[in-house]
Amino acid sequence: MATVSHNHANYQGRLAFIQQLLVDQLGLSAKDLERAKVIPIQYDPDCPFKYNNFVYRIELPFTVASDVNNVDGDKGRRLKQPGCVPIPSDMQIFILRLSNPDAEGMNAATRIENEVAIINLSSSALGHLEPNVVPRVFGWESAKSSQGWILQELMPGVPVDETFGSMDLGKKRRILAQMVTLLKALQRFPLPESLTAWGGAAFDATNNLLFDPDSGRITALLDYDFASILHPINAKLNGFPTPLPETTEGGIQWDLAKVWEDELEKQDVKRPSIMQGIDKVADVDAVLRAVLPWHITNLDFLQMQPDGATEYFRKRGEEKLIMLLDYMGF
The missing domain is CATH 1.20.5 (Single alpha-helices involved in coiled-coils or other helix-helix interfaces)
Structure with a gap:
C-alpha cells in the first residue's frame, strides 16, 4: 500500500476548511458551494518537500455582493482585518493561500501578518508603476492558533521561469530591465517610521513573477512569505572580465549576469559592486x-x-x- 505524502495527508481537510471559510467570510450557501470551484495551483501530491503554502484558485458562481454597511463608503464587501481593501462588487475569482503549519523555517505567530504587511508596503512602493503588479489583499487570518490564510486578487500572466530559459537575450534583457525598475522602486521607498530594524514586518494590534507572453510586460510580483526588510545586497560583487568567459553546462550564465549588471547601472540602482565593504x-x-x-x-x-x-x-x-x-x- 502506497504511503501518502505529508503534503497530501490533509488534502480533504483543507478543502473542507476552504468551504467553511467561503461560508463564513463570503456568505455562500450550501447550494452556492456546490457550484463554486476550488482548484489547486501548482500542486504535486507526491512532492518530497513540504510546501510553504497551499494555493487555490477560487471561482464563485456569482460576483460578490456589495456590503451596504461598509463604513468607509467603498463599493464592495469589506472583511475586518487591517491591511485589506474591500472586495469589489464585481469580483468572482480569487486566490486563496493556506499556510502549511509543517513548513520549515517559518514563524507561525507572525508569518501571515508579515506577508500582508510586506504586500502593503510593496503596493505603496510600486503603486506608481503600470500595470499594477502587487495583488490586493481582501482578507486574512493569523496562523498563530489556527489555519492561516490570505484571500487575495488573482493576477494575470504566466510564470516568467516557465519560458525565460528559452527566450533570446533581447527578450531576457527586457524582462530584466523591468525587474530592475521594480527593485529600484522598492529600494527607494521611504519606510514608515514604525519600522526601526531589519527583519519582518507586522501590524500593531523565480515563479514570484508573472508576465504577459505577448507584450513581454511583467504583470505581477507574488509570494511575500519570506519577504523582509534587508540590506540591499545580492550575489554580484565584482566587475566582469573582457571578453566574458564561456558559459559551461551548470555554470554561470555570464551573458545574462552582465545584462543584469548593465540594467542595474543604467537605472542607477544600488548594487553590490559599488557598495563599500x-x-x-x-x-x-x-x-x-x-x-x-x-x-x-x-x-x-x-x-x-x-x-x-x-x-x-x-x-x-x-x-x-x-x-x-x-x-x-x-
Whole structure:
C-alpha cells in the first residue's frame, strides 16, 4: 500500500476548511458551494518537500455582493482585518493561500501578518508603476492558533521561469530591465517610521513573477512569505572580465549576469559592486551558511538520501568552513 505524502495527508481537510471559510467570510450557501470551484495551483501530491503554502484558485458562481454597511463608503464587501481593501462588487475569482503549519523555517505567530504587511508596503512602493503588479489583499487570518490564510486578487500572466530559459537575450534583457525598475522602486521607498530594524514586518494590534507572453510586460510580483526588510545586497560583487568567459553546462550564465549588471547601472540602482565593504558582508554570509548548511538541516532532503549521506555532507561542510576561516585570517 502506497504511503501518502505529508503534503497530501490533509488534502480533504483543507478543502473542507476552504468551504467553511467561503461560508463564513463570503456568505455562500450550501447550494452556492456546490457550484463554486476550488482548484489547486501548482500542486504535486507526491512532492518530497513540504510546501510553504497551499494555493487555490477560487471561482464563485456569482460576483460578490456589495456590503451596504461598509463604513468607509467603498463599493464592495469589506472583511475586518487591517491591511485589506474591500472586495469589489464585481469580483468572482480569487486566490486563496493556506499556510502549511509543517513548513520549515517559518514563524507561525507572525508569518501571515508579515506577508500582508510586506504586500502593503510593496503596493505603496510600486503603486506608481503600470500595470499594477502587487495583488490586493481582501482578507486574512493569523496562523498563530489556527489555519492561516490570505484571500487575495488573482493576477494575470504566466510564470516568467516557465519560458525565460528559452527566450533570446533581447527578450531576457527586457524582462530584466523591468525587474530592475521594480527593485529600484522598492529600494527607494521611504519606510514608515514604525519600522526601526531589519527583519519582518507586522501590524500593531523565480515563479514570484508573472508576465504577459505577448507584450513581454511583467504583470505581477507574488509570494511575500519570506519577504523582509534587508540590506540591499545580492550575489554580484565584482566587475566582469573582457571578453566574458564561456558559459559551461551548470555554470554561470555570464551573458545574462552582465545584462543584469548593465540594467542595474543604467537605472542607477544600488548594487553590490559599488557598495563599500560589501565583500566583508559576503564573507560573513558565507560563514553563516557554512555553519548551518541547508542540506544537513532540511529533513525532507535528508530522508531522500542514502545511508551515510549526512556524514558526507557534514564533512564537506566542515572542509568548506575551515577554508573560509583560513581565507578570513582566523
